[in-house]
Every structure is written in structure tokens, then in C-alpha cells.
Amino acid sequence: MHLSDSTPADAPRSRPSGRRGLIAVLLVAGLSAMAALAPRGGPLPDAVTLSIVGTTDLHGYVFPRDGRGGLALLGGYLANLRAARAADGGGVVLLDAGDTWLGGIESNMSEGAVVVDAYNALGYTAAAIGNHDLEYGAVDRWPFGEPSADDLRGALKARAAQARFPLLAANLLDQASGRPVAWPNVRPSVLVTVAGVRVGIVGVMTLDALSMTLAANVGGLATSPLVPAIADEATALRAGGAQIVVLVAHAGGACAAFGAPDDLASCDDSAEIFDVARRLPHGTVDAIVAGHTHDALAHRVAGVPIVQAYSWGRAFSRVDLRVTRATGAIGDVRVFPPQEVCAMQDAAGGCQLPASATSPARYEGRAVEPLAAVGEAMAPALGRVRAWRDTPLGVSASTPIDRGPGDAESPLGNLFADALAAVVPGADAGLSYGAGPGGLRADLPPGPLTLGALYDLFPFDNRVVALALTGADLRQMLGDHLRRPRWRARALGVSGLRVSFGCRNGLDEVTIVRASGRPVADGERLTLAMTDFLAQRARALQVPGAAAATVTGVQVRDAALAWARARREITARDLAVPAAPRWLRTAASLAGCGAAGQ
Numbered sequence: 001m002h003l004s005d006s007t008p009a010d011a012p013r014s015r016p017s018g019r020r021g022l023i024a025v026l027l028v029a030g031l032s033a034m035a036a037l038a039p040r041g042g043p044l045p046d047a048v049t050l051s052i053v054g055t056t057d058l059h060g061y062v063f064p065r066d067g068r069g070g071l072a073l074l075g076g077y078l079a080n081l082r083a084a085r086a087a088d089g090g091g092v093v094l095l096d097a098g099d100t101w102l103g104g105i106e107s108n109m110s111e112g113a114v115v116v117d118a119y120n121a122l123g124y125t126a127a128a129i130g131n132h133d134l135e136y137g138a139v140d141r142w143p144f145g146e147p148s149a150d151d152l153r154g155a156l157k158a159r160a161a162q163a164r165f166p167l168l169a170a171n172l173l174d175q176a177s178g179r180p181v182a183w184p185n186v187r188p189s190v191l192v193t194v195a196g197v198r199v200g201i202v203g204v205m206t207l208d209a210l211s212m213t214l215a216a217n218v219g220g221l222a223t224s225p226l227v228p229a230i231a232d233e234a235t236a237l238r239a240g241g242a243q244i245v246v247l248v249a250h251a252g253g254a255c256a257a258f259g260a261p262d263d264l265a266s267c268d269d270s271a272e273i274f275d276v277a278r279r280l281p282h283g284t285v286d287a288i289v290a291g292h293t294h295d296a297l298a299h300r301v302a303g304v305p306i307v308q309a310y311s312w313g314r315a316f317s318r319v320d321l322r323v324t325r326a327t328g329a330i331g332d333v334r335v336f337p338p339q340e341v342c343a344m345q346d347a348a349g350g351c352q353l354p355a356s357a358t359s360p361a362r363y364e365g366r367a368v369e370p371l372a373a374v375g376e377a378m379a380p381a382l383g384r385v386r387a388w389r390d391t392p393l394g395v396s397a398s399t400p401i402d403r404g405p406g407d408a409e410s411p412l413g414n415l416f417a418d419a420l421a422a423v424v425p426g427a428d429a430g431l432s433y434g435a436g437p438g439g440l441r442a443d444l445p446p447g448p449l450t451l452g453a454l455y456d457l458f459p460f461d462n463r464v465v466a467l468a469l470t471g472a473d474l475r476q477m478l479g480d481h482l483r484r485p486r487w488r489a490r491a492l493g494v495s496g497l498r499v500s501f502g503c504r505n506g507l508d509e510v511t512i513v514r515a516s517g518r519p520v521a522d523g524e525r526l527t528l529a530m531t532d533f534l535a536q537r538a539r540a541l542q543v544p545g546a547a548a549a550t551v552t553g554v555q556v557r558d559a560a561l562a563w564a565r566a567r568r569e570i571t572a573r574d575l576a577v578p579a580a581p582r583w584l585r586t587a588a589s590l591a592g593c594g595a596a597g598q
Contacts, residue, residue: 047324047331048195049090051081052246054318056097056291057311059132060107062118062378067353068342069313071118071378075371077316077341078122080364091195094123097291097308098130098205098250101159105452106385108459111136111155113162114381120164121377126190128203129156129169130250130292131212137461152217153183160185168203168248171229173222180229181221189233191242196325199244200237202230202285206251206272206292215536216463216551226251226272227279234284243328244286244321249273252308254295258337261300273308277301286330287319296338309338316341343368389452395564398571401444403435404491409583410434411575412444412457413493416556417529418575419563421495423554424466424529428514430495431530432556439490449564458557462531466550472522473543475510477534480541482508494582495529502586503593531556 055074064070082092096119101112112133119127136155151157160167161184170188172181180188189202204226210218226249234245253271257263267274273290278301287305290297294311307317315338322332342351345361361368404410413434421430433439442457469477481492482501492499497520500511512520520526538546564570576582 045089046326047322048197049085049088050194050197050199050244050321050323051085051090051092052287052289052307052319052321053078053081053092053094053316054097054248054289054291054307054309055095055313055316056250056252056289056308057099057130057294058096058101058115058313059099059103059311060101060112060115061104061312062106062114063104064343065312065314067344068315068340068351070341070370071115071122071313072370072372072374073343073368074313074316074341075122075374076368077339077363079371080366080368081318083366084364085195089195091197093125093192093194093199093201093246095125095201095246095248095289096127097248097252097289098128099132099291099311100127100130102132102135103312103459105389105455105459106382109385109388109452109455110381111140112159114378114385116159116162117377117381118374120162121371121373124163124165125192125194126166126168126201126203126248127163128248128250128291129167129172129186129205131205131209133159134210134213134217135461137214137217152219157183157186166190168201169205170202170233171204171207171224171226172209173224175220175222188229189237191237191240197243197323197328198241199246200234200240200242201246201248202233202237203248204229204251205249209250211536211540214460214462215532226276230276230280231284244323244330245284247276247285247288249276249288249290250292251276252290252293252295253297253306254293255297255299258296258298261298261305261335264299264301267297267299273297273306274301277304277306280304287321287333289317298335298337300333300335305333305335307335307338314341315339339363343370389450389455391451393449393451393454393561393565394568395449395561396569397444397446397449398569399573400446401570401572401575403440403443404576408491408585409576409581410440410491410493411572412440413491414495414575414582415444415493415563415570416440416458416560417493417495419560420464420529420531420556422563422566423464423552423559424527426527427466427496427529428526429497429528430493431528431534432493432495433531433534434491434493454557454561458560460533460556462533462556464529464552464554464556464559465532465535466552467528467530467535467538468545468548469526469528469538469543470522470545471512471520471524471526473538473545474512474520474526474528475522476541476543477538478510478512479508480537482510491583491585498580498582498584500584500586506593508593 062071101107101115107115137152139154167186191200251272253273255267257266290308296310297306297308305319307319309315309317318336320334340351346352401412403412416432417430421427440457498513502509535549
């Protein structure tokens, strides 16, 4: 049985002329009308409780991590909550706030299919699109070969077609028409009926979303300001019969304490979703499920309850609304702290690893049991992924090749830099990220290389680009890397050059020499191979020449594979030579030149 509390709304299927977007009706299989709308053994109550449940930023992690999370276990929590609502005549609205599939290796290799199979089994009502949901680009051709280039939104559209719930994006626009995108099963909003209450749901993404995904995949798209898009959709939904309106937003905030919803002292008061709540006309939305920041909320801003539950499936958020069915009037509102998803609890009810736990997890008065239907739904896609993971690539590593300790040289980063330079004819040098977010996610183990190991260390679909820069331009890029706190101690992969960082008069000093030892002059022109992500950063810095980057069309991962196959066997000794390091930091530069110079 497909788990859902929703029944089709009898609202019109399209908007009156002149309104942006479409009002669609969510058609899902679900519990019977009697079970969904009436308490067991009694008549339908006049006022019912709607539990608005939110997840966000799953990033493809369908299995538990560090004793928390896992979609099958989440299904157990939801089953208990649905049972409680069925007993009192209420219902559950299950929403996801985006960034749903990029990250976990099983999801990456299935381009999100394994996650959507699980979400179908869990009975999601709707989901917002996040910036990273656009990362897969075109549909892959498996197990080898470049993706089809005919539609760089192909993978997202395939997931939308697979989903038995709509994907919502009210402020994701087609640049040519200026209107919200209207791909199959992707729309600005939806109207559903839950426990006899007509619920409108609007989805949006952060205004900067398209700058935080692969540029090649979002050409011809734009985002519009959140507040007008939400207000337009909410107005149209209420005109179409919505009694309450819920916003699901891939935009969020951060708070540290959850004991009092109206106490914002522990919160980032400048959060994007707080600004949205304050600027919306009063009564526009009745609750917000937020995301994007990988943090948590369980608060009330400008009278609107906002909930958000971290990332990676470790928790879910919840707000209960007591709604009068006849009028849509909202009485009691209860905002819950984020609920961790764990199999075991300590005596106080907190998540614990099995070794230190005292009892199985309980929720809504019942023991939590993993939902078998979720595992069954994921099994076909997981089977395909496991077969792909084991595919041999004809390359062997004679030693482990690691990403480096962070501040020191990265042998694996250098491998990728060498591989990028090999793709670009006449390249003087190559640059690649080493360890860290957006970079290399794992070390390369010794032995035969498989497709799964390659995806483990670089799951992204970035492409190789060629950039013509002067020595001064390159120093500007590297200096920016040095000054950014998030990246300060992380080495880049380097090919064809030796880069060193020091301090002079309390300021960062970047020295660049060729492999021969000859210094690179400020006016000297270089052809650099790098990832499209690094090139995008250069454009943001307004580095001269960055706008004229040439995209090769070769994926970074495939470049690394071709480089390794040309050698058949690779070793760390060839990638990081202590006597001639490609990336060198002085102790003063690591500590921070400003502090060192005082």
C-alpha cells in the first residue's frame, strides 16, 4: 500500500487567465477515505490535526550514517505518526525541501532513482527543487560513455517523471518566457486534500541557487525573488479553494536552541527564510518547511511557524496545525524540535549508538520499526548500482593515493590536475581541487580500480575547461583561495607548476614557478586546465580572461580515468615528490599572515 494521507482535491485544474503558473491536483494512491478522514470507530470531527512533516538536504544518503538516519527507519517514524493521526481523524503532509539526491554514492550512480523509489514508498506529498538537484545534467549512458547532451535537465526530468508526487519550483524561471518552468510533474504549487482540509503547497528555492550548481546545466534558467513568487502562488491557491497554505523552501536559517519557538536569541536573525517570513503579507502562508543551510529551526517568525531538520536524513521536522474543516480556521499550533531518526535511544529519549543505548526508539507511543516497503522499493535500483560499482576499469594503484592532510600537498589532487592538463591541447598547467566540499571525497585504495571507487572519490559531473590567464591572474586566483577561511588549509591539485605561499610584511605572498624552476612573470600568458567550478570562481572574481573559458565537454571523472588507463598502474610516489613539492605552505602562511606580521 502506498503510504499517503492525501486524497484528490476537487479544485479547478488550471488558474484563471493571467495568473502565473498552474494549480495542479495531486493524484496519489493512498489510504482509504474512511481511514484518512475519520477517527477509527467515530464520525469525522469538525476540527482535525494536520502534522506537517519536513525533511531536507538528504543528499542521497538513503542508509544510516553514524547510527542516525536511513529512509527505512524514517518510514517507521512516519508509520507511527500516521497511525496516531488516523486514530484522531487527522492527517500527515510529508514534504521535502530539496537537495535530495546528489551525494550518497548509491544515489549518484542511479542519478537519484534510488531516492525517488524510496520517497514513493514513504508517501511524500510534494518536494521542492534545490540547487544541487540540477547537478546530474543529462541522463547518463551506463556503464561507460558521455551523457546524452540533448537535454542538460534530463536527469531531473527523469526523476520528476518517476516521482508519484510533484516537484515544486515557483521561482525557477525559463528565461525566454519569464515564467516558472513547466516540465512534466514540475510546477509552482499543488492543491491537495488531507483529512478533509484543502491544503495548498508552494515550493521555492534560494535566490542564489543557480550560482551554486554546475553552470552548464542551468543555461536559460533564472530565479526570481522569493516573496512575490510565494505571494502570487498563495493568492491563486486560496482563490482555488485552499484553506491553508504551506511553503516548502530550499532556503533556510540556523538556530541552536529549540525549547521556546518565539525565542530567536540563538538564531541567525539575518537568515533568508526569516526575511521571507517577515516580508510576506500577513496570512499568506500558515507554515514553512525550510532547508538548504544544513541546520535546524523550530521557531515562529512574524507569526509563521518555520521548521527545518539538518541534513543527510538524520532528523525530520514537524509542526502540528489544529484546523477547523468547515472554515479552515487554525487553532492550536505546536512546533516540535527536530526529531532525530535513530534505532536506539538512551533513558532520556536521545539517539544513542547501540553499544550505549538502553532501549529501542519509540515515537508516538510505539516502538519504531523500519518500514520494509522502503527497502523493497529501493532494491531494483540498488542491484543495478552494485553491478556498476564492481565494474573493473583496467587500472591498478600500487600504493594508496590519498587526498593529503589538508594543508600539505595532495597526491590525489595532483593526479586530477595532471589528468585535466592532459585533456587540454597545449596546456601549460592544470588546477584541481583536493579534499573538501565540492572536491575529492575519498582516498584511492591500493589494488584494481573499479567504477565504484572512482565515484566514491569524485561523484560530481563537472567538466574540464581551458582558461587563458596571465601570471598575475593566476596569483589573484590562488591568493583568493588562500584568504577564504573555508579553504585556507586545503591544498589544490597542481600540474606543470610549483606554487608556494609565504608572508612578507604581514601579507600573503604567492610564488609560482614552472616545473623547470623558471619563475612565472606577471605578464606571462598561460593556458590552464581546470574544472568548470574553479573557472566559475574565477569569473566571480572578475579575473581577466575568465569569461572566455573554453568548455571541453569532457567530464573530470572521465579525464582522470583516461589518464590512469594510459599508465595502467599508478603510484603516489609519482604524484608528490618531497624534494620538489607542487604545493608548499610556510608555517607563517598557515597561521595567517596578518597575525604573523603583527
